[in-house]
Amino acid sequence: MSRALFVHGANKARVAQFNLREGRAGEVLMQVASVGVCGSDLHYFKDGGIGATVIKEPFVPGHEFGGYLCEDVEELGLTRGQLVAVDPNKACGQCDWCREGHHNLCPNVEFIGAPPFDGAMTERIWAPKSQLVALPESFDALDAVMLEPLGVAIHAVKLAKPRMLERVAVLGCGPIGLLIVQVLKATGAGEVFACDPLAHRRAMAERIGADRVGETAADLIEWSKGGCPLVMEATNSPFGFRDAVTATRIGGRIVLVGIPDGDIYTLPAADARRRGLNIKFARRMGDVYPLAIEFLAAGKVDVRSIVTHRIGLEETPGVLTALAENAPGYVKVLVDLKRI
Template identity: 35%
Template structure:
């Protein structure tokens, strides 16, 4: 690396093969585009999965790909039609660009766009670079009380916002969240901001449960090596949930969590699957039917989610700063991948390169 690098990028070439590559500064493709000098990027489990395996399901890294999609930065250049941003503005970066023309886009569900160009999802490059181009309306100007490190956590927070909106969480409800990683923790925080009175965090890692207790959970539960119905009964009894929880969010993707979550719900309750697990698994369909559960999926984030995420942090209703447990220099990026793979900390950020 040299100080003269124009657009230094962290490129995945193959399994455990990452290199620094100086690429051309990207040009504005549209008059509504802006050029962002990336300042901080969080490491997501998907980044680590690509680093370790070279693929996620149908998405296979066939050509060198820049990693990263949880980013914040400062505007360096604006297109001729840009009116809401100017050079020097600090922004949170929404990293998925829909086509705006397909039926899901027209229906207001652009996260389901058939031609979504999502950062660090093959074949699209990610944000772990000095510069990145986005449309103006996918950059969210930060209020003064949100710093650029916090802004890099807006991406997982927006995932959590979308999940909790899918669950229709309302004041006074009880919510059980399976998985106390970043998204699960943020789901609990958002649910509390939406008025939930009980937030029960479930995980098999004691350290994460301890953090959840100090962060936002009203109670925690470590599943025993027992049938799902037994663990569900214990959660209900230990937390006085009566006939069951109002809402269950699975942010783990683990099959035992899915089973326990279905059984812990009250009749008529709502289940939202946010965690990505195996493509197929067994499912307690009898319980889902006889309790007439509302079962929903949740994928990334959609219209208004990023804006709401910024507002929740600005108002103090959601705290993302506590989740940031480490910041590494750009040149030490692989350290961040190793830390995330080892389950160290909650959210690790990679610092960007100044313009």
């Protein structure tokens, strides 16, 4: 019998025994090596759900993970004990959106770690063989975990289509915002301005390469003399959309990546309309795992610098509370589990 972190509802989480279900056709058993605490996991903990995806019974979160195979997967050339990553997004492959290549938008998706599908904050998990991601031998468990959030950042930047040497503003210096800053710098963007209300996150944004870092969107507006042509929003604030609009110049573009607390945006409509803004919403990612692996293998991004805490499973409820309260020092937290 395994142990797992269960989220029961808003601000209710505990570690308890987990009865691992039977495996299904096309699945392989894995020993979880490490799993990241994502902003969406935090929303499940703080709000009891995200939009229509509501916790109706205790469930196990965790979709950013890597682990060790408990058996050979001969059809993929993978062997027992090998470290792999897992793409948590199992799309149906049959709907109009899947046929058009938008697997991240599939309405029939089975997403590991989103209710009602249990995730990887446990010792063992059944994973679809179709979702396994082979890794270079040089990668370790941290690299395996960080491929998923890096993929989200890459997908967001691909949606944004930054122009060569274009100035970009990034709102929010949590893990996704910090990864977006790095991907922008690695792909030819110009000056990257960033802002965040938390001092330790601002300091980290400076360390990983943001050109100027402020506390609020007002700082970005001042530095850009009225707004940037491209703004990428990666906050959890209901005012994130509003702030992104005010930080964007007339005729500019916005990509919204963050999930607001309470699932509500607060936005004066006239500002966005009168600026004639082009606005896109990013959801999860497309087929970018190969590109994320290339970014990491080539040293184009530094994922290790944003991992501030590595904890055990039993510590996770307390850390979720600390993250919900914006405790100083926390950026990216990984929950480490045993290797077979």
